[in-house]
Amino acid sequence: xxxxxxxxxxxxxxxxxxxxxxxxxxxxxxxxxxxxxxxxxxxxxxxxxxxxxxxxxxxxxxxxxxxxxxxxxxxxxxxxxxxxxxxxxxxxxxxxxxxxxxxxxx
Numbered sequence: 378x379x380x381x382x383x384x385x386x387x388x389x390x391x392x393x394x395x396x397x398x399x400x401x402x403x404x405x406x407x408x409x410x411x412x413x414x415x416x417x418x419x420x421x422x423x424x425x426x427x428x429x430x431x432x433x434x435x436x437x438x439x440x441x442x443x444x445x446x447x448x449x450x451x452x453x454x455x456x457x458x459x460x461x462x463x464x465x466x467x468x469x470x471x472x473x474x475x476x477x478x479x480x481x482x483x
Contacts, residue, residue, distance in 0.1 A: 419444050422452050426471030431456070439465070 419441055420428065431441060431454060438459040445453040451469040458464075466474040 416441065419454070422446070423454060423467075424451065424469055424471070427452075427454055427467045427469065430467050430471040430473065434465075434467075 420431070423431065423444070434456055435441075439456045440459070442455050442457050442464070445455065447453070454467045456465050456467070463475075468474055
């Protein structure tokens with residue numbers, strides 16, 4: 378056996394010789410971004426009492442951020458204040474829940 382790499386020989390076989398493959402083209406991202414819902418789409422399905430409370434809070438520049446829609450339960454609209462420091466939940470009867478029991482991701 379030769380210790381010097383210059384004297385080493387390469388054994389060819391019956392297989393085809395391929396050049397090193399270039400990096401395969403990247404496929405487009407399969408995951409889709411969460412759709413941006415319009416204000417009307419967010420309001421769809423809210424109870425009349427929730428809508429009245431929502432309209433009253435919007436006068437004070439609270440913003441409807443998202444609506445959770447648990448199965449077989451009333452929708453849960455979540456609003457943030459103009460500074461985005463506090464949030465409230467509007468209950469099914471139109472009352473506000475400020476207990477901060479809703480866990481939000483950063």
